[in-house]
Amino acid sequence: MSPVRKPQAIDHSVLSEMLAARLQQLEIENGGTERFQRKLGLARGTYYTIVRGRGNPTFRTIERIASSLNMSVFELLGFNDTDARRALNKSGIDYDELVSAIEKKNQAERGLARQTRSRKLPY
Structure with missing residues (x-):
């Protein structure tokens, strides 16, 4: 059993x-x-x-x-964006700068992923 x-x-x-x-x-x-x-x-x-x-x-x-x-x-x-902005501002972080930096990073990662997928690996 x-x-x-x-x-x-x-x-x-x-x-x-x-x-x-x-x-x-x-x-x-x-x-x-x-x-x-x-x-x-x-x-x-x-x-x-x-x-x-x-x-x-x-x-x-x-x-x-x-x-x-x-x-x-x-x-x-x-939460709304106002809540997020206020919370981040208390820590000295600018919400808009953070969102912009994240978007740039995501775009770069998507571009890298597309390049990687488009390359053919040698056998």
Whole structure:
């Protein structure tokens, strides 16, 4: 007889619960589960894990979700840009400069990825 695996305790976090609640809200606004899940481009299992608040998505995954919805991560989590600007300003960081730097970095990485894909590897 094979050993029975005990279910592991799930660590819920405020962030994962906020993300789950927000995704559930956006799911309703965007025409239901199947349509919304396809829009996000996530695997079904990944989506359901996150939307139930059980997952621990990487920040990159959260950024991809926000990007596919044409939102910032702040907006995805229910904050507006004013909140983000104020929070960053307290740390001496200019929101617009940060957004611009991130966009430049993303463009450079996409360009590099396109170049890499277009090169044929010798056999």
